[in-house]
Amino acid sequence: MSTTTIRSLDTAILDSLSVEASDKIIVRALDLLKRGRIDRLSAKGDRIEARVSGSSSRPYPVTVSLTSDGIAVDCGCPFDWEPICKHGAAVILAASDEREVARLAGRIGGEEAGRDDEPDGAGTAETGAESYLAIREQEIAVRVQRGRHEKMRIRRIEGGMVFGRFRVEGPDGERSYDVQIRDALIPVNRCSCPDFHVNMLGTCKHIEAVLHRARKSAGRKFDKLSRTRPEIARVAVRRDDHPRVVLLPAARPSPEHRRIEGRFFDAGGVLASDPRVAIPRIQEWSRRIPDLVVDEDVRVYLDQILCDDSNGSREEEIRREVAAAGSRLRGFRGQLYPYQVEGAAFLAGRGSALLADDMGLGKTVQAIAAALHLRGRGDVERVLIVCPASLKHQWAKEIERFGGIEPCVIWGGPKERRHLYARRAPFTIVNYELVIRDEKLVAELDPDLLILDEAQRIKNWRTKTADRVKRIPARQVFVLTGTPLENRLDDLYSLLQAVEPRVLGPLWAFNHRFFKPVESRAGNARKRPRGIGHRNLDELRRRIRPIVLRRTREKVLTQLPERIENRFYLELTPALRSFMEEGVQAAATIAARAEKRPLTPAEEKQLFAAIQRARLACNAGSLVDDECLDSPKLDELTRILEDFATNGTRKAVIFSEWERMIRMAAEKAREIGLGHELLCGRVPTKKRGALLDRFRDDPDCRLLFSTDAGGVGLNLQCADTVINLELPFNPARLDQRIARVHRLGQKRPTHVILLISERSIETGIERSLTRKKELFEEVLSENAMATELDSVPGLLRAIRPVLETLDPESFPPDAEERLDAARDDDLSEGKEAPPRTEQERREGERAAEGLFRNAYRKLAAANALVDAGIPGEAFGRVRESLEAAIRAVAPEGAEELPPTRLLHEVLLPAGLVSFDAAALLASAIEVERAYGASDAQPPTTLVSQMLDRASALLADLPDGPRAR
Structure with missing residues (x-):
């Protein structure tokens, strides 16, 4: 049949498609059309036939018929959760006028939602990798199936058989959630469960359970009710892919409705104006227009935007306060190192953050300092600390020492613990195991700030501990761990879900973006995924940088013992x-x-x-x-x-x-x-x-x-x-x-x-x-x-x-390793090393020359910092210059020793450097500590003397044994 004959069905088919297929199906159909997955398209009377390539290795045969009752689709795929699958919808779109398809895509945001984010070459069906949209569809299908088959008790609170508010409980009655059904086709429904708020799918198993029961109860009436537009216009939030405010028009829009739609919304019904301005105006209009409803979700959406705005200015304000206070933070009775001041400012300023300093750098004291500062500002009243049982005693001592506050340590039997929680102390300390037992008591504590110490305990998001801890209601969360990523990226994901779930999004999207398949070894008859690799780690670093602070020991080495x-x-x-x-x-x-x-x-x-x-x-x-x-x-x-x-x-x-x-x-x-x-x-x-x-x-x-x-x-x-x-x-x-x-x-x-x-x-x-x-x-x-x-x-x-x-x-070391080990042993025992070959001698010369060049570059950088008016930072470059120089003159095998030991154990006894060199290095370290991170400017004479002494020392140093 000709193209013209097929397109004579355009209007009727597209109108029926808009009613009978959900937006998520149409989005996926648009994606199939965009990627050219429809083949052998033909028409016979009121029937359209085609073959569609989907996730299966073989294309599906599809037949679409237009009957008096609507569209009938016959497809070979297993999908049966909606009347029309994505393959059938794709065939309808392929047989339709391009302008009508574009109009439909614009209405549901198809151009954006249908975009394929899968990087080229990231995977194929053969290796098990799926496109973003296919994975998303699988996630929705899982929730549909769970909603159908898991035992749940559903109680209608208000509304009718399909639309209204419902209470959904699990089989054990331990958890219950509020579900609001506003539309059976467009994902503007709402559930209070954690999964709904982070999964970016616009649905969850509880919503699907309510819809499934409504389908069974209403029978054929359900389809009619689903297609019937209400008499009221509704402003709601769609949560599939990303939250956005949309207008759901009434069956017969009034002039006021059209005025609001034209002023604030685009052709697809999505809010196009600044929500900070538009939403208050729409709310004001809704109070005058009885058939215009603004959902509570819209207010929450606006509150989140305003909160993000205020958090940015609040963070800058707190950082200025902490910088002005230096090591003497508000309410803190101790002395902090400069990097600890930075860490406390980061935690207090961000409000919710992950402090991932190396072990031993004082994460506990930084968290206490930040908490005390927030209490002093009036931002925080109650702090809950969750830590391993073995650390409760230590946390209590540190809070008393640095804050002068007696914390409440939770211990004992149920009755005693209940009494301790009831104190509602400024600082409450509980171990992870008790969070599970005392979930309701912990929630009733209603802490303003939650501190999770040794938070690797929640890195496995599947555990009951991780689930219960993340349910603790707290406006701000400090997550402390020296090992945020021990073996898997999942570790980091789980920790950041406790800090700010929006940073990494739902787990399925995180996995798609940052994991890649790894094929099995060559030679297997059938390739299978052997495991998981990682990709886009540069993007991951960019995402987490605003809420993760990590300093290694090397950055503060001068403050740590060897x-x-x-x-x-x-x-x-x-x-x-x-x-x-x-x-x-x-x-x-x-x-x-x-x-x-x-x-x-x-x-x-x-x-x-x-x-x-x-x-x-x-x-x-x-x-x-x-x-x-x-x-x-x-x-x-x-x-x-x-x-x-x-x-x-x-x-x-x-x-x-x-x-x-x-x-x-x-x-x-x-x-x-x-x-x-x-x-x-x-x-x-x-x-x-x-x-x-x-x-x-x-x-x-x-x-x-x-x-x-x-x-x-x-x-x-x-x-x-x-x-x-x-x-x-x-x-x-x-x-x-x-x-x-x-x-x-x-x-x-x-x-x-x-x-x-x-x-x-x-x-x-x-x-x-x-x-x-x-x-x-x-x-x-x-x-x-x-x-x-x-x-x-x-x-x-x-x-x-x-x-x-x-x-x-x-396992035994090879001959070269044994020779190196023997040579090291001989040197450590004071024996003479064997003669070196000419090649070894030349390599030693090149290594020494490289270290000397580095020493002079560091010294030049120090002079440049002085010329730039920041002499306090020049001392660090002087220290690095001296360390490079003394390594250049070190005997082979000894250059890896820490600088202080290298000086006193090797170079000074051998007469390779003078005591002036040791004194100068010690001075550089002390002066760097005094002025490196301080606003105070060092005396000009001190700066010039240090640079002159360093320059003279470099000129006087010998070439070193490795260069001879």
Whole structure:
């Protein structure tokens, strides 16, 4: 049939399509039309036929008929949730006049909503990647299905059979939500559930449940009611894709309605004017026009815009206040470092933010300072702190110390806890577990500010803990964690949902934008997604930058003590190696299955158990077999503790993942006669404070044995040694252990000892720790350049590197590594290094020359800063110049030492630099600390003397051993 004959049906078909197909179906149909997915379009009488390519590998045959009852669509796709699927709608649009299609697209915002945001080449159906619209459709379909099949109790509060307000409860009656149905076709309905407000779909399972019941109850009347426009005009908020105010016209629009539509709305019925001006005017008109209704959602929408506006000016005002106060913030009784002042200003100014400083940099004190400042302004009255149980005692002490306020610590039985909540104290402290038990009491507390410490506890959004914590009603939220991203981007997503859900949007859109599929290895007969990779990390950094502040130790290194690390590699006994290899072999067998198909839950548990057995065997034989008493690690620990016992009053913290291992280690300390305490999950919360106080204050209590559960968030600067009885899979967990001791307030070098079983699963773990840190740094580092990283799912991703342990030859260092290790040992023992080759000599010269050039560049930058009128910042460049210069003259192998140790342990004893150099570096560090972040200007004579001395020192330095 000719095109003209097909288009003779245009008006009738499009009018019926507008009634019988929802906007979301039409949007997807427009997308199919735009991408040219309709083929073999033909017409026979009142019937149109075509083939449409969708998400299936084969196109769907579609037949569209126009009958006296409306449109009849016959499509081969499985979609049956609405009368017309997207394929049928696409065929109708393809057979219609382009101008009519454009009019329809403009009415529903199709040009914008139908835009395909999928990057070119991001994925195909073969790899399982779906377009943005296809994924969105799947998400809606999931909610439709859940609304149909999950048991819910629906009670009509007001209105009719279809339109009105309803109360929807789950089967257990624990949760109930208000649902308002305003339109059966356009997504302007509303639900009070959390999913509706963040999913950008315009629906949820509760809305779909109400609509499903209405369809069943009303039968054929439902379609008629759905198509019938009401006698009133309604101004509402559409929440599909992004919130926007729309006008739903009445069946017979009055002149006043048309006047409002023409003045404030575009041709598609979307608000086109500034909502700050337009919405108040529309609300004023609605009070005079009885058949014009403005939904409450519109007021909430406007309030959010005005709140965002005021927050911007409020943030600037608070930052100015804090900058003017310096380290003496309102209500704060302590002294803050400059970077801590910046952190407190960031938290107080933003109101809701994530502070992701490295462990040990004082996130607790920054949060307390910010909270006290907000209380002083009158912005905050009640603060709720949620933290691990082991940290409640510490938070209480810090609040009393810095704020002079006695906080209320929640503990005891239900009756006692209820009494404590009723105090409504300025600061209330509760642990994560009690948030679940006391959900209603916590909600009744109605805190103005919520502080989540060690917030990695909510990084898994699927857990009950994360769900309950995010339900706490608070206007402002401080999220504190040194490890916002431990293994997966999902970790960061869950944390930021607690801060500001709008930043990253719904999870499905987040996954689409920042995850990519990773195909299986070449050679498989059928390609399958092996895991998940990441993309668009540069965009992710831009999005989170306004609400995430992270400073690493390197940025404040001059305020932290130095850290010394020793790794002791221990050989397994034959029995332990046999146990270890059995576990690794079992894990490898299960992991091999994952290359062919997804693992079952039972297989995942078996995989975890096998890896656990291999790791336990590296610690002690009795952990896997009661009859095996072998444990090279406990033997080595005994030797370390015997040496430690002779070193006066020094204290150490010993960590293990397993309580039984910790208890066996503590028994070794008892045999030696070293006083100690033991902290693990079984120790009651009420006893932990006294236990930690004894370790800090009793000189005879030299050791603290702790599991990882006990190590989270503790401040243990009284110790100067950290002993790790094994390497955890997660690098963040290892950092947490060390940061308990190596943190602000530590006045001595921190000694870190790691016990590692040689040629075992632990050496594989050691290698994997470096790779695991890459994702963390690439997302959160300001200077990160990578935008794509590959990884593999969950546990398999973590263990794949360590399965190399099946090949014993892969673990001993190769010849070059052994030579380097021997050379380092010789240097440390004072032996003469072997003669270098000519190539090594030339490489040393180039390295030294590069360091000298860097030193002169830094000094030139310092002079430029002085010329620019900001001499206070020049001292940092002077320090960097001196550090580069002294590294240039350092012997090979020693240049990686921290600058102060390099000077005093190597360069000064060898006569390679003068004492003037050491004094100048120390002066540069102190002066930088005094003036670097201060508004005060240093004396001109001090600046010129420092620059002159640095310039003279560079001129006098020798070329260095590596350049000879």
